[in-house]
Amino acid sequence: MWRDALLVAGKDLRIEARSKVGLGQVVPFALVVVLLFGLALGPAAGRGSVLSLAAPGLYWVAVLLATVLAVQRSFAIEALDGASDGLKLSGLDPAGIFVGKAAAVCGQLLALEVVLAGAVALLYDRHLAGGLLLVASCVAATVGLVSVGTIYGVVSSGTRQRETLLPLLFFPMVAPILLAATKAWDAALAGTPGRGAGWLDVLAVFAVAYLAMGTVAFGPLLEDA
Amino acid sequence: MSLTTTPTGPGRAGTAVPPAQPTALGPTGGSGVGSVPGRETVRQRRSGRDAAVTATGALALVGVVATVWLGLWVTPPDRFMGNLVRLLYIHPSIAWVMYVCYGVAFLASLLYLWPRTRSLRFDKLAGASSEVGVVFTGLTLVTGSIWGRPTWGVWWTWDPLLTTTALLFVLYLGYLAVRRIPGEPEVCARRSAIAALVAFVDVPICYFSVLWWRSLHQAPTVADPITGKTYVHGSMAWTLLLSFVTFTLVYVWLVARRYRLFVLAEREGDEGLALAIEERRAESLQGHA
Numbered sequence: 001m002w003r004d005a006l007l008v009a010g011k012d013l014r015i016e017a018r019s020k021v022g023l024g025q026v027v028p029f030a031l032v033v034v035l036l037f038g039l040a041l042g043p044a045a046g047r048g049s050v051l052s053l054a055a056p057g058l059y060w061v062a063v064l065l066a067t068v069l070a071v072q073r074s075f076a077i078e079a080l081d082g083a084s085d086g087l088k089l090s091g092l093d094p095a096g097i098f099v100g101k102a103a104a105v106c107g108q109l110l111a112l113e114v115v116l117a118g119a120v121a122l123l124y125d126r127h128l129a130g131g132l133l134l135v136a137s138c139v140a141a142t143v144g145l146v147s148v149g150t151i152y153g154v155v156s157s158g159t160r161q162r163e164t165l166l167p168l169l170f171f172p173m174v175a176p177i178l179l180a181a182t183k184a185w186d187a188a189l190a191g192t193p194g195r196g197a198g199w200l201d202v203l204a205v206f207a208v209a210y211l212a213m214g215t216v217a218f219g220p221l222l223e224d225a
Numbered sequence: 226m227s228l229t230t231t232p233t234g235p236g237r238a239g240t241a242v243p244p245a246q247p248t249a250l251g252p253t254g255g256s257g258v259g260s261v262p263g264r265e266t267v268r269q270r271r272s273g274r275d276a277a278v279t280a281t282g283a284l285a286l287v288g289v290v291a292t293v294w295l296g297l298w299v300t301p302p303d304r305f306m307g308n309l310v311r312l313l314y315i316h317p318s319i320a321w322v323m324y325v326c327y328g329v330a331f332l333a334s335l336l337y338l339w340p341r342t343r344s345l346r347f348d349k350l351a352g353a354s355s356e357v358g359v360v361f362t363g364l365t366l367v368t369g370s371i372w373g374r375p376t377w378g379v380w381w382t383w384d385p386l387l388t389t390t391a392l393l394f395v396l397y398l399g400y401l402a403v404r405r406i407p408g409e410p411e412v413c414a415r416r417s418a419i420a421a422l423v424a425f426v427d428v429p430i431c432y433f434s435v436l437w438w439r440s441l442h443q444a445p446t447v448a449d450p451i452t453g454k455t456y457v458h459g460s461m462a463w464t465l466l467l468s469f470v471t472f473t474l475v476y477v478w479l480v481a482r483r484y485r486l487f488v489l490a491e492r493e494g495d496e497g498l499a500l501a502i503e504e505r506r507a508e509s510l511q512g513h514a
Contacts, residue, residue: 155419155420161402161406165402165403165406168399168402169403172392173396173424175431202430205430217422220419224415224416
């Protein structure tokens with residue numbers, strides 16, 4: 001399974017390195033969202049302003065929106081030229097395909113989160129404190145996000161309504177992640193990482209639960225897609 | 226055909242899960258030779274089932290009328306809440322039905338995925354039950370909101386139960402959207418069943434994460450499970466009990482009707498195609514003649 005996962009993840013990341021869709025479209029999109037929040041809730045910045053207080057939540061909403069795009073992209077590359085048939089016939093372990101695709105999106109999203117964190121710190125004037133909690137919650141939350149995204153990505157990929165179906169399925173599902181990740185970041189940025197530890201647990205539970213579910217459910221879903 | 230030997234009678238027809246629909250056109254098509262007695266039996270069985278469903282519907286209607294009468298005229302106003310307490314006779318029972326709906330949909334999806342019990346009947350049951358569930362979730366939110374405004378002073382609050390219920394609503398709207406993805410019945414059923422399981426697993430996670438977040442909703446105070454003491458007495462208790470039974474009957478009736486609609490829609494799909502082919506064939510023959 002792990003070898004298959006590495007293979008699939010390598011393939012997806014190579015496609016991304018050559019096409020640069022994530023870098024050229026998803027990252028700019030997330031930055032646009034951060035700017036839009038500034039326009040909606042600004043113009044005041046600095047300590048105590050709405051933007052600064054809401055920074056953790058706005059950051060995670062931007063990540064959620066970017067995740068949908070990244071997942072859609074991840075399945076769009078399988079949609080053309082019979083690539084999905086090739087994947088089904090390749091004899092790779094479906095659980096491996098799931099982990100591989102999720103890992104590739106996860107890697108891209110983690111890179112995006114670093115850029116976005118810089119943008120939020122700069123534009124919303126929040127000092128990025130509590131580094132370890134920030135990183136840990138990012139990793140746990142992203143694993144959960146891409147697990148759900150990959151499960152629903154394959155559900156909606158074979159249909160004609162994939163652009164509208166995926167967000168409808170995805171957002172309600174990851175509401176607990178948004179909640180927990182925002183709270184964890186809130187605690188970290190406020191300089192009280194102790195308060196965020198419990199939320200990190202929630203993120204971990206969610207990540208493990210959906211990662212496990214995806215490895216089981218992905219096979220039958222891929223066959224049908 | 227095994228149909229002719231199947232025992233008939235309305236005795237086993239009281240459940241929300243009607244047996245398989247053997248009337249759908251078999252591979253032999255319309256006028257099979259041995260199908261006449263089988264059809265008779267099926268007709269009898271179905272009429273028994275229909276009678277049971279109609280009886281459930283009638284009982285549910287009587288129950289609703291009785292609940293309205295008891296709830297609005299017979300029971301006294303509450304010492305603290307006044308007439309607002311009358312929402313007690315609809316809001317908890319509607320919420321109860323909502324949980325029943327999703328529970329049944331979850332179990333039916335599990336039964337569909339389990340190879341030994343795999344049957345499209347369970348897929349239809351899951352679809353019918355979750356559709357009713359979405360309606361009752363909407364009703365739970367609306368009645369809760371109407372109750373919340375005068376008692377808490379707000380239409381909406383970010384309380385764990387409320388937030389989770391709102392998420393349930395959109396979650397299962399998404400599930401219904403998955404159900405509508407066109408495709409082969411077996412493929413759709415499997416996809417929907419997995420989606421139902423995934424959605425169901427999310428519910429407790431949602432609940433507990435929001436529970437941490439904040440809390441205001443009153444804990445259930447109808448009865449104390451530890452001391453066994455009840456807090457609702459006399460006519461109020463009876464009306465409350467009646468409302469639970471009534472809304473459960475309403476649920477059974479709605480699901481049975483919705484299930485029947487699924488079966489009919491499927492038949493229309495099958496027979497409609499055959500009919501259309503017949504018609505086109507007749508047209509072309511006429512054209513030649």
